[in-house]
Amino acid sequence: MDIHEYQAKEILSGFGVAVPDGALAYSPEQAAYRARELGGDRWVVKAQVHAGGRGKAGGVKVCTSDIEINDVCEDLFGMKLVTHQTGPEGKGVYRVYVEAAVPIAREIYLGFVLDRTTQRVMIVASAEGGMEIEDISAERPDSIVRAVVEPAVGLREFQCRQIAFKLGIDAALVQPMVRTLQGAYRAFTELDATMVEINPLVITEDNRIIALDAKMTFDGNALFRHPQIAELRDKSQEDPRESRAADRGLSYVGLDGNIGCIVNGAGLAMATMDTIKLAGGEPANFLDIGGGATPERVAKAFRLVLSDRNVQAILVNIFAGINRCDWVAEGVVQALREVDVDVPVVVRLAGTNVEEGQKILAKSGLPIIRAKTLNEAAERAVGAWRNDLSQGVRMRAVS
Template identity: 65%
Template sequence: MDIHEHQAKEILAGFGVPVPRGGVAYSPEQAGYRARELGGEAWVVKAQIHSGGRGEAGGVKLCKTEEEVRDYAATLFGKQLVTKQTGAAGKGVYRLWVEEASDIQQELYLGFVLDRKSERIMIVASSHGGMEIEDLAEKDPDSLRRMIIDPAVGLAGYQARELAFALGLSGGQIAQMVNVLNACYRAYRDLDAFMVEINPLVIRASGDLVALDAKMSFDTNALYRRPDVAALRDPSQEDPREAMAADHGLAYVGLDGDIGCIINGAGLAMATMDMIKLAGGEPANFLDIGGGASPERVCTAFRTVLSDPNVGVILVNIFAGINRCDWIANGVIQAYRDIGLDLPVIVRLAGTNVQEGKALLETSGLPIIATDTLAEAAEAAVSLRRQNAAA
């Protein structure tokens, strides 16, 4: 789960990371009030969306009068801001962050991420911040410094100092960097974060370090024990299909294809999408209904898949263990009747109560295509989609 910049800054400030003074605004008038409240001669107004590259897309501006702050804010509210990370649809701007301007002497990059290879938290840092990490890796790979943290020990003092020296810091800046590194590590560890990024971490003309921008992502599977973090979720920044699925406890990821998938088990879902691709089609989603799926849950899964207007065929692939094939069959039948389904549906059932499930589908009188293997199901889905597209 991602959160907004201002939320990440508030969290990191609570752990001891220095951040510029600022305030959230939900209207142009409130943005102007925030500038007056902060005082000073210049302010930075930032669109709050879950995406990087806001500056290049026109979502960040330095303003020197309250009127300029209000006018710029008025152009942002309600706008679909398109960045290289959002795709063509962009993301809606419904809140802004107004902060005091900083006299920047140097920009650094600092990130804490999960390194799957070492199964450890990795620090990635660079003396050249202010650009996306992908661009940094391409344009100046030698500037990147990587450091692995042993979870049994935590971030050691010598590691933090070594990284500060590697970034070219000196004097009191080293102690400041050590504090920032320790604060970010504690935030990552204590809140089940998936990523903590400060880009840029700037050195002001005064020599002080301050987090000019911040991003945090959290492990969705751990949100049940982090209610304060879960409360920061902003559904307006999520794919509407994924938001709908999350509200019903379904594991769903929207894709760009047109063959809807309803499957139990992440591994089987991945295999199903691979088979669809192999057959020449494009999956519209990843959807895992999980174990113990009732007919009502299956019907909800159908509604979620159908919320994508691109879907032209639905493929149901169930290998029942904890699940039961007759539950799934009843769910498919219920979806036809309750939703008024008019799309082709291909169902492949295997496992617990498979014969009972197949019998229910056969006697339902509905135009459901049943197959015995995943390959047959994928080929049938692709074939039907091509026929419908041609028609």
């Protein structure tokens, strides 16, 4: 789960990371009022969206009067901010963060991520801040500093000092840098984050270390332990299909293809998508219905997949271990009778009670295309879609 910049800064501040003074606004008038509250003569107005690259896309503006802030916010509110991370559809701007401008002497990149190779928290830093880490890695690979944290002992002060020295931090600022690193690490580990990024972390002209921007991502499977973090979720920044799936306990990722997938198990879902591509099709989604594939859960999955107007065929691929094929078959039949399904449906069942499941599908009288193997199922799904198109059958996506 992603959160907004102002939320990440509030969290990091609670762990001892210094951040600029700022305030949230939901309208141009409120933004101008926030600036007057903050005081000073220069402010930065930042669109709050779940994406990087806001500055290049016009989502970050420096203002010198409350009138200018009002005019800038008139343009920002309600716009679709398109960055390299949002895709062409962009993200809606419904709130802005007004921040007191700080005099910047130097910018640094700082990130905490889970490194799957070492199975440790990896700290990535660079003396070249204000850029995306991919650009830094490509243009100045020698500037990148890496450090692995041993989970048994946590991030030690000597590691923080080593990072500070490698970044060329002045001796007088080493201890504030140590506090910043340890605070960000504690936020990462104690809140089950998967990523903490401070870019840029700035050294000001009056010798302070401040997190000028911040981004945090959290493990969705751990949110039950952190209700205060779960409350920060902003559904307006999410794919509505993925948001609906999360509310129903389903793992869903929307893609750009036209073959909808309903699968149990993340690995099997990935294999299903690969097989669809090998058969000449394009998967429309990743959907893992999990271990408890009850008829009701399968019916919910059908409704979710069909909410994507690009879906022109559906492939159900279930390997039943904990699940039972007869439950899944009942769910498929229930969904097809309750939901207006106007696309071909291919079902492949294997595992526990597969014979009973096949009988339920056969006796239903519904136009269900059955398959015994994954390859056969993918070929039949792609073939059914192409056959319907060649016969001129009206699909929802082209209606």
